[in-house]
Amino acid sequence: MALQTIPPRIRWAVDVMDVQPNDHVLEIGCGPGAGAELICQKLESGKLFAIDRSESGVDRTKRRCAQYVESGRLTVRQIDLATLRVPVKRLNKVFAFNVNLFWVRDCAEEVALLHERVVPGGAVYLFYDAHQRELVPNIVKKGSAALQGGGFRVSVIEQKAPAVVGLIGRR
Numbered sequence: 001m002a003l004q005t006i007p008p009r010i011r012w013a014v015d016v017m018d019v020q021p022n023d024h025v026l027e028i029g030c031g032p033g034a035g036a037e038l039i040c041q042k043l044e045s046g047k048l049f050a051i052d053r054s055e056s057g058v059d060r061t062k063r064r065c066a067q068y069v070e071s072g073r074l075t076v077r078q079i080d081l082a083t084l085r086v087p088v089k090r091l092n093k094v095f096a097f098n099v100n101l102f103w104v105r106d107c108a109e110e111v112a113l114l115h116e117r118v119v120p121g122g123a124v125y126l127f128y129d130a131h132q133r134e135l136v137p138n139i140v141k142k143g144s145a146a147l148q149g150g151g152f153r154v155s156v157i158e159q160k161a162p163a164v165v166g167l168i169g170r171r
Contacts (some may be wrong), residue, residue, distance in 0.1 A: 009162035033061030040068040047147030103142035
């Protein structure tokens with residue numbers, strides 16, 4: 001199988017998260033598996049639990065990251081965050097790229113679930129493509145309010161190239 005490239009925006013976002021070898025990470029919306037691949041490369045004793053509502057996203061991630069699934073470093077499930085019962089009781093990091101849930105509708109229950117599962121000192125990292133500059137203020141305002149409402153301290157980071165905005169909710 002040909003080596004799949006990792007988009008620069010995903011590489012930058014995963015670098016910002018500073019994944020440690022023993023981290024327990026939840027990825028929301030794993031899609032084609034680029035983020036999962038990068039995160040798993042950094043894990044040793046840690047684990048990644050990746051979810052996606054789409055069957056094709058789950059299948060693509062499982063295929064792309066088959067070696068990590070086989071080694072037990074990665075678990076991939078087709079499920080929605082609202083119905084998730086995280087098998088790992090304590091998460092160090094939560095990663096999501098272009099998951100609109102956090103800024104398009106009420107997500108208080110999902111954020112509460114994340115706050116319950118993320119260890120003190122851990123964080124939720126929400127990243128969005130920022131090519132449509134007119135959407136960025138709304139994403140930042142609503143996403144930040146959702147995280148703050150769930151008890152997270154929020155900081156915002158922006159990267160111009162690739163154009164990405166990130167919300168970091170620290171517990």
